[in-house]
Amino acid sequence: MSGRGTLCGGCSATKPSTAEIQAVADQVKSQLEEKENKKYTMFKAVEYQSQVVAGTNYFIKVQVGDNDFVHLRVYESLPHENKPLALHNYQTNKTRHDKLDYF
Template identity: 70%
Template sequence: MMCGAPSAVQPATAETQDIADQVKPQLEEKENQKFPVFKAMSYKSQVVAGTNYFIKVDVGEEKCIHLRVFKSLPHENKPLALSAYQTNKAKHDELAYF
């Protein structure tokens, strides 16, 4: 993969679900609501000075949320950060850079 260019959309993996689960409390705090359903469906990644993950998450009731999560370089030893998110997405909405 080229540095800076997002990857193609891929099916979510156990690692993708783990990343989504780790930032779920940040999202719930920002949205002031709990998400009983929180299933990663697909993702893209982008190598920068660390890695951006764009993750499509099923939150139930035919709704999705798109997350942008930043994972710093290992030597920085920082937690995952929810950089941005988009609500009111449908399952058929394309996971795009934002």
Template identity: 55%
Template sequence: MMPGGLSDTKAATPEVQHMVNQVKPQFESRENRKCPMFTAIVYKTQVVAGINYFIKVEVSKTDYVHLKVFKSLPHENQDLSLVSFQTGKTKDDPLTYF
């Protein structure tokens, strides 16, 4: 992977699901809706001054969202940040940079 480029798509891991669980309140607050389902499906990463995670999340049987989550470098000791998101996605929509 070239610096700044997106990684290949990978299946979500327990660590990625944990990250999604941590930013769920930020998403729900900004979107003004509650999501009983919030399951990470796949993700890509981008190395910057930290790591951007692009994560496809299932919010219902037919509705998906794409999250961009920033994880700072360990020495910065900052919480995960929901940078942006895209709603109205489907299971088949590819994860792309946004």
């Protein structure tokens, strides 16, 4: 077993975004805007990874400008917990070519 480092234990491969992932990103957009104190006119999920924990972590690359991207870590609790999606972490100033990694 190697050290965890930036490897995401149990993460899926990076996949192209889907309508479901766009919906996840849309639901946490206001949380990011509040934290960054700015409005994003573009907010297009382009790719993602998922990690099943006690719930699911989604790592989503979102295009917010011509060559401006943010990486989101969104936590979806188990259905019976009935909690909203939560923006757990994010990284700004990313490019289209930045690898989506655990953070």
